[in-house]
Amino acid sequence: MTFSDRLSASAAMVEAALEELLDSTVHVGETARPPRLMAAMRHAVLGGGKRLRPFLVIETARLLGREGPGVVKAACALELVHCYSLVHDDLPAMDDDDLRRGRPTVHKAFDEATAILAGDALLTLAFEVAAAPAPGVVAAAQLELVRGLARAAGLGGMVGGQSLDLAAEGRYGDTPPDEAGIRVLQAMKTGALLAFSVEAGAILGQAAPETRRALVSYGRALGAAFQIADDLLDREADTAALGKRAAKDADKGKATLVDALGLADARAMRDKAAAEAIAALALLGAEADGLREAARFTAERRS
Amino acid sequence: MTFSDRLSASAAMVEAALEELLDSTVHVGETARPPRLMAAMRHAVLGGGKRLRPFLVIETARLLGREGPGVVKAACALELVHCYSLVHDDLPAMDDDDLRRGRPTVHKAFDEATAILAGDALLTLAFEVAAAPAPGVVAAAQLELVRGLARAAGLGGMVGGQSLDLAAEGRYGDTPPDEAGIRVLQAMKTGALLAFSVEAGAILGQAAPETRRALVSYGRALGAAFQIADDLLDREADTAALGKRAAKDADKGKATLVDALGLADARAMRDKAAAEAIAALALLGAEADGLREAARFTAERRS
Numbered sequence: 035m036t037f038s039d040r041l042s043a044s045a046a047m048v049e050a051a052l053e054e055l056l057d058s059t060v061h062v063g064e065t066a067r068p069p070r071l072m073a074a075m076r077h078a079v080l081g082g083g084k085r086l087r088p089f090l091v092i093e094t095a096r097l098l099g100r101e102g103p104g105v106v107k108a109a110c111a112l113e114l115v116h117c118y119s120l121v122h123d124d125l126p127a128m129d130d131d132d133l134r135r136g137r138p139t140v141h142k143a144f145d146e147a148t149a150i151l152a153g154d155a156l157l158t159l160a161f162e163v164a165a166a167p168a169p170g171v172v173a174a175a176q177l178e179l180v181r182g183l184a185r186a187a188g189l190g191g192m193v194g195g196q197s198l199d200l201a202a203e204g205r206y207g208d209t210p211p212d213e214a215g216i217r218v219l220q221a222m223k224t225g226a227l228l229a230f231s232v233e234a235g236a237i238l239g240q241a242a243p244e245t246r247r248a249l250v251s252y253g254r255a256l257g258a259a260f261q262i263a264d265d266l267l268d269r270e271a272d273t274a275a276l277g278k279r280a281a282k283d284a285d286k287g288k289a290t291l292v293d294a295l296g297l298a299d300a301r302a303m304r305d306k307a308a309a310e311a312i313a314a315l316a317l318l319g320a321e322a323d324g325l326r327e328a329a330r331f332t333a334e335r336r337s
Numbered sequence: 338m339t340f341s342d343r344l345s346a347s348a349a350m351v352e353a354a355l356e357e358l359l360d361s362t363v364h365v366g367e368t369a370r371p372p373r374l375m376a377a378m379r380h381a382v383l384g385g386g387k388r389l390r391p392f393l394v395i396e397t398a399r400l401l402g403r404e405g406p407g408v409v410k411a412a413c414a415l416e417l418v419h420c421y422s423l424v425h426d427d428l429p430a431m432d433d434d435d436l437r438r439g440r441p442t443v444h445k446a447f448d449e450a451t452a453i454l455a456g457d458a459l460l461t462l463a464f465e466v467a468a469a470p471a472p473g474v475v476a477a478a479q480l481e482l483v484r485g486l487a488r489a490a491g492l493g494g495m496v497g498g499q500s501l502d503l504a505a506e507g508r509y510g511d512t513p514p515d516e517a518g519i520r521v522l523q524a525m526k527t528g529a530l531l532a533f534s535v536e537a538g539a540i541l542g543q544a545a546p547e548t549r550r551a552l553v554s555y556g557r558a559l560g561a562a563f564q565i566a567d568d569l570l571d572r573e574a575d576t577a578a579l580g581k582r583a584a585k586d587a588d589k590g591k592a593t594l595v596d597a598l599g600l601a602d603a604r605a606m607r608d609k610a611a612a613e614a615i616a617a618l619a620l621l622g623a624e625a626d627g628l629r630e631a632a633r634f635t636a637e638r639r640s
Binding site: 147165184200206 | 450491
């Protein structure tokens with residue numbers, strides 16, 4: 035089975051688990067199900083995506099000998115956070131995008147208020163899922179998972195990175211960031227949740243401290259490779275292949291390493307980051323080959 | 338000390354704890370502090386509010402013999418969820434309000450993108466705080482707290498209620514809800530988090546099942562009394578006293594029990610709900626007098 039086949043198989047399994055989660059969410063006491071909101075949540079979550087973050091959670095836990103529904107739930111929690119962030123980033127006041135995964139964005143398919151609420155509900159659901167009873171996962175580890183997810187997603191991670199990204203466009207009068215500044219904002223905006231995907235697997239698999247440090251280093255380098263690859267794809271690919279609008283970074287004055295370094299140096303940095311990710315796994319054996327392939331895939335992907 | 342004095346003292350203590358939380362939030366790895374986002378979060382959280390939800394958490398835990406920093410942290414987590422919901426509800430695409438607690442709303446003081454992100458960051462921070470190490474709180478109880486907070490805040494609670502509230506305005510072509518429908522949407526939008534404030538105190542105080550059921554009944558009735566009182570205030574008070582625009586419900590075609598029942602019956606229902614809240618505490622002694630006074634205060638408040 036090629037890596038791409040394994041990623042697809044994992045994505046199909048995660049898709050089914052997400053669908054079940056969205057259907058089965060139990061409601062408190064005397065409540066009703068808001069149909070428009072639920073449809074928007076399904077639109078945001080289901081129907082595609084590589085599901086790279088869930089793959090990293092599941093693959094890392096697996097190499098540490100841990101599998102099962104508790105791991106899949108944690109993987110879904112991370113994906114729900116990722117999906118909410120896409121819905122809010124696409125809003126007119128933010129990146130103002132009409133197309134995502136080849137379909138209309140949530141505020142286009144529904145309306146702006148529903149898109150804001152669907153994002154809010156997905157973020158909240160992520161924490162409900164992360165804290166739900168998980169057979170075989172000790173409570174202390176689960177709390178660590180919740181806290182780590184919140185830190186990766188919040189002010190010091192994804193949300194903070196998005197705020198810096200908007201500022202880097204110049205909309206608030208800030209001077210554009212230099213290369214180091216771009217790296218920091220990308221490490222927050224994209225890197226933090228990708229790195230935490232790997233760390234979540236390490237928490238669930240109760241990795242020894244040295245192994246956990248190695249896995250976190252891998253996750254950080256993978257996150258960097260992923261973001262540079264994304265910026266390169268935005269410049270090189272066309273809209274049909276991406277399923278979202280191409281060349282939009284330049285149109286919006288987004289700060290990317292491709293601008294700061296040029297195409298050739300950006301490609302070299304992407305490949306260097308992927309190599310660093312693989313090097314970080316030196317103390318692990320063949321059981322970590324899935325993660326090594328994920329690093330190569332991340333650097334080489336074409337969509 | 339009157340109840341109003343006690344509520345003010347509690348609010349001052351909670352305000353200080355929230356300020357410390359917003360200042361001390363630790364950032365992961367290689368990150369920066371986004372100044373505009375942090376300023377918006379402070380604007381949204383600090384500088385006022387009755388802090389009724391934190392009071393209910395702290396007072397309920399106290400009557401069960403539990404006090405200390407773990408309780409205050411949980412109380413702050415609930416207040417952060419409340420504050421985020423105000424920021425998002427005020428957005429132009431939602432209720433489009435310019436004034437909150439006598440000051441410009443976050444999207445007015447900053448901008449729309451920053452308001453969306455500040456709400457996202459506050460919601461995320463709430464879960465970080467709820468899952469943070471809390472001396473004297475067992476991990477299983479803390480997980481229950483995180484899960485309960487997510488359920489009260491999410492699709493089956495606050496976010497779902499806001500979605501139903503927007504639909505009740507008729508913006509999606511739905512027929513207006515009847516009295517039962519209004520009660521359900523209000524129980525979700527406002528009631529769920531208020532009721533969970535009391536339940537959170539019960540979880541932290543490790544209440545016996547019978548006591549916990551009584552406290553949850555109290556919380557639900559209190560939530561109902563609170564929302565009807567709010568609707569009545571919107572109709573009866575003026576903007577200066579409220580610190581937010583008065584009579585806005587009617588302007589926006591919001592569905593309220595005041596419209597469904599008329600002023601006199603709405604007042605009677607508010608007082609009945611407050612009486613039910615007090616009656617639910619029958620098995621508790623004088624240690625629950627603070628909650629009883631909170632129910633009376635909720636029905637009688639003038640702002």
